[in-house]
Amino acid sequence: MxxxxxxxxxxxxxxxxxxxxxxxxxxxxxxxxxxxxxxxxxxxxxxxxxxxxxxxxxxxxxxxxxxxxxxxxxxxxxxxxxxxxxxxxxxxxxxxxxxxxxxxxxxxxxxxxLGEHWIGSALGYKNIIMITLGTGVGGAVICDNKLVRGKHFSTGEIGHTVIYPDGIECNCGKKGCLEQYVSGNGITKRYNKMIGGNKVNKAEEVFELYIKEDNIANLVVNEAIKTLAIAINNLRNILDPEIFIIGGGLINSKEIWWDSFILQIDKDIKINSALLSNxxxxxxxxxxxxxxx
Incomplete structure (x- = not known):
């Protein structure tokens, strides 16, 4: 073999x-x-x-x-x-x-x-959008069983989709990009900026504070959930996939935020978390x- x-x-x-x-x-x-x-x-x-x-x-x-x-x-x-x-x-x-x-x-x-399409959560689907939530935010698109790369090999730059014009400045040079609100770095920086210090070093710490009903963590996590939902609802209208796959390191904390996130997604959108993890x-x-x- x-x-x-x-x-x-x-x-x-x-x-x-x-x-x-x-x-x-x-x-x-x-x-x-x-x-x-x-x-x-x-x-x-x-x-x-x-x-x-x-x-x-x-x-x-x-x-x-x-x-x-x-x-x-x-x-x-x-x-x-x-x-x-x-x-x-x-x-x-x-x-x-x-x-x-x-x-x-x-x-x-x-x-x-491609891995998720082969033996993971996207098995059996022909039209897929995957979003990875990690240090940054990445994306990839499969249409009719074919991976779409684009003219400049940059299809799926979902993290640099502007959600809030004049929002948080991004390292790409634009403002209000999705990555600044829902990535691990974005969530960490957002929390520290709102408290005016450097209390946390990673998003997992913000999620832990969210569980403890920390007011600032509550604002940051709910903002991240809302922003991700807006992005997915918009992407559905553009590409009409059968399914969204959400992966990346932050999916390991999904038991904390997933249910609230799903409530903000249009009812006819199907979403799975990545089966193959890292x-x-x-x-x-x-x-x-x-x-x-």
Whole structure:
């Protein structure tokens, strides 16, 4: 049975898995990205995973990476400072040159939706929007069973959809972007700004305060829920998907906010949380190279 390696490159960790064509995970490894040490350190982290997973039966390697990825060439057109030096790197060529087997690279959320479509919460659906709520907000779109990448490989930049004109300034240069209200960083910054200090370091702490009925946490979390609901209701009107999949790190706290969120969604919209959790990108990267092969 054909085996491949799927790699998920994020700002803090890199996850790799040895996966067969039925979607069975044989082995997985996680290492720190070591992003602060620069491009070469990130590449060495990737190689360290592949070296441990590689055997003679591996036929190809799929890579899902943060950033805007030119799928046709395997080049990172743009990446934020979360991956220093990553912009303009040819991931495909870098990995193929070392391992002498086929390599495919794509954006991490694109590969995540492919993973969920293959063996996750989107299995059996043809028209899907996935939104990932993590450090930032990512998105990906499948229409009629085909992943939509767009002319500039930037389809799914849902996090930089303006929800509130003249709202919070975003690092993209615009104001009122979705990411500033519903991402982990956005929720954390929003809470600290409202209390006028640096009380919390991550969104999970805000959710804990929300459970304890902290007034500021209540305002911030309810604002995030409302904003995400507005975005999804609007996206439904534009793309009319069969289902929305919500993933990313914040989904691990969904028991705190999910019920309130669903109440603000139009009744005819179907939403699932991601089944594959933080492994969706890894599985999707494997599916991407399997399809190529």
């Amino acid at each position: 054909k085996k491949v390696i799927g790699i998920d490159i994020g700002g803090t960790k890199i996850l790799g898995g040895l996966i067969n064509e039925k979607g069975t995970l044989i082995e997985s490894i996680k290492v720190p990205t070591n992003a602060l040490c620069g491009r070469d350190a990130i590449i060495n982290s990737i190689f360290s995973i592949i070296n441990k997973l590689m055997d003679k039966e591996v036929k190809g390697i799929g890579v899902g990476s943060a950033g805007r990825i030119n799928y046709n060439k395997g080049i990172v057109d743009y990446a934020t400072d979360n991956l220093p030096g990553w912009t303009n790197l040819n991931i495909k060529k870098t990995v193929e040159t070392k391992y002498k087997i086929p390599v495919i690279a794509d954006n991490d959320v694109n590969t995540a939706v 492994k969706a990108t890894m599985y999707g990267a494997a599916k991407l190279i399997l399809k190529y092969l």
